[in-house]
Amino acid sequence: MNNTLNLLIGLAMGLNLMALGSGRLPSVIRTVAIQGMVLGVMPLLIEEHIQWLALAIAVGTVAVKGFVIPQLLQRAMRAANIDREIEPFIGFIPSLLLGAGGTIGAVAVARVLPLLPEHAGSLLVPGALASVLTGFVMLIGRTKAISQVCGYLILENGIYLFGLLLLKATPLLVDAGILLDLTVGVFVIGIIVDRIQRAFDSLDTRKLTILRE
DSSP states (O other), rough: OHHHHHHHHHHHHHHHHHHHHBBBHHHHHHHHHHHHHHHTTHHEEEEEEESHHHHHHHHHHHHIIIIIHHHHHHHHHHHTOOOOOOSSOOOOOHHHHHHHHHHHHHHHHHHHHHHOOHHHSSSSSHHHHHHHHHHHHHHHOOBHHHHHHHHHOOOOOHHHHHHHHHTSTTTTTTHHHHHHHHHHHHHHHHHHHHHHHHSSEEEESGGGGGOOO
């Protein structure tokens, strides 16, 4: 089971790099959706005996991260009539190099942390650290609001992976709280994106710098 879990976490870390290296918004949204679905099934692999709460959280996570939020982002993208990140603050190649370096660093850092024996051979900590770093790079390095929302989602996925470390101590309470915060946060961000589009006829967040009191 641990090998399957590590395989899925490795896939999620690879999807981080795909999101960093892509300038096409539909591809980034699909990448985030796939990552959300991959992470959604992990509680079922960690739990020795599948309970109804674990199953409910897994189904809810897959539904929200894999379908509901990507659909909302695609609708916003079509409404804004954009499909590509043109001039990011941090270029795609430097972003990819930062992501790859951060992933290697996350694996190195995880090896020296005093983890519990059951987590020593797991990629949960490296995957969480790499995803948080990837999310920060996309939040800081992209100019389109939709790309920044995708960065927020990837960052949240890293926090979600950290929450899985406490799965047995707090049975899915952490993951349920994270999922609720994610849902509320994305809807708030959706409202902000809509207001940006209405005010500037664009989703380029650099235009916010022209605002004055």
